[in-house]
Amino acid sequence: MTRDAKTDNDNKGSDMHVLVTGAAGFLGQRLVRRLAEGSELSGKPLSRLTLIDQVEAEGPVDATFESVSRALDIASPGALDEVLDERPDVIFHLAAVVSSAAEADLDLGMTVNFDATRALLEGCRFRKLLETRLIMASSVAVYGGELPDVLDDMTGLTPQSSYGTQKAMSELLINDYSRRGLIDGRVLRLPTIVIRPGRPNAAASSFASSILREPLNGEEAICPVPTDLALFVMSPRKVVEALLHGAEVPGDAFGASRSLMLPGITVSVAGMLEVLREYGGDEALARVRHEPDARIAAIVASWPGRFENLRASRLGFEGDRDFHEIVEAFLDERG
Structure with missing residues (x-):
């Protein structure tokens, strides 16, 4: 059942509930391990960690907090209703279709990279999660075309791939929802991450x-x-630290744009x-x-x-x- 914003604020207490989408992925698993090591965020002890992915994500071992893993297709209608009803304090939105796959299948990329992001934002809006900090992983792919030799955060977004376009659209939505006070969003544009463990995947990088x-x-x-x-x-280690730091920085400190290029x-x-x-x-x-x-x-x-x-x-x-x-x-x- 949806509660109003005042009730939400009154019940936050001193504990911290964190939701991670794309939790079974490369970055998601690293973020989960790092959260388990620190066991607190914004000065509050981590009390609950909810992990979402298409397959059940591996939770932390011997954690001092409750960890719940759910296999969900976030692109399905209402897929996130139950977890958003639990009113997480911080959402790390990492779920995405990678660049080459999004280029090869426009519908798949749009559904996961954009439609699911909009559904997440609408779910937060409906439940009045005004103080929930939402951190989305975006990409250097939002830039492209004829560009200056050196870019900054205010360089215009002219993506030359469907993946970059989908990320750019999601960025604009998060910025607008934050401007309206509907969420407390921030977008971290990730450089190309090296060196990833495992095997090559469908990402162009x-x-x-x-x-x-x-x-x-x-x-x-x-x-x-x-x-x-x-x-x-940028290294995986520094990207994970940046995601955590992004949840600590006050939203207002980002200024007019909630999007930021990480320092690669x-x-x-x-x-x-x-x-x-x-x-x-x-x-x-x-x-x-x-x-x-x-x-x-x-x-x-x-x-x-x-x-x-x-x-x-x-x-x-x-x-x-x-x-x-x-x-x-x-x-x-x-x-």
């Missing part, structure tokens, strides 16, 4: 991890793009391969095969590679020092 991960693991990898291509990248670093594919050689030797570098893929190259080349990050730094977001730190973080976690 998947190669950026595989050309490092596989050779360092003694396997071959394919580089489908020119080596002079510049990428704006710029590196060329050639630079990435040189660092690969430094850590894995010539034999690791030789495991990378160069096989141009015009489709992948066109998508990735539309993403800008250089940003000015003063706004993110002013709000306390931190990035990696250099690409060596990114590779070292992967090697540390790999063990």
Whole structure:
């Protein structure tokens, strides 16, 4: 049953209920582990963690709080009604169809990346979750076309992919709902994340991890793009820390735009391969095969590679020092 805003505020108490969509995914699982390590958010102890994905997500082991995992298709009508009725304090909205898949199937991308996001916002609006902090993971793909050499948060959004378009539309909705006081939203635009563990996926940026991960693991990898291509990248560790920090920063501190580009670093594919050689030797570098893929190259080349990050730094977001730190973080976690 829906309660009014006053009742909502009165019942928040000192505990914290966090909802994560896309919780079974790469970032979702890392965020869950990090939440379990800290066990509090905004100075409040974490009392309940609700994990949503199409498959049941793995909850934290030996957590000091209640963890509930639900297998749901968030694109289905009313799929989030029950979990929103529980009135979470913080929502990390990570569920998405990745770039290449969204480009290959427009209907699927629209349904998951945009329609489900709008349904989530409408669910919060209907329940008057005015103080619920909603953090959505967006992407560098919201930019594209003819761009200046160096971008900032106020550079116009001209995405050149369906994925980027769907993310940009969701950003605008979150900004407008926040402007109206219907939610307390914030959007974090993620750089290309490297080095991801596991295997290559359907994301156009998947190669950026595989050309490092596989050779360092003694396997071959394919580089489908020119080596002079510049990428704006960030390590998984720093992205997760940024998501958590995004929930701590007061919404008003974001100013007129609730969207923010995270502080990545710029590196060329050639630079990435040189660092690969430094850590894995010539034999690791030789495991990378160069096989141009015009489709992948066109998508990735539309993403800008250089940003000015003063706004993110002013709000306390931190990035990696250099690409060596990114590779070292992967090697540390790999063990």
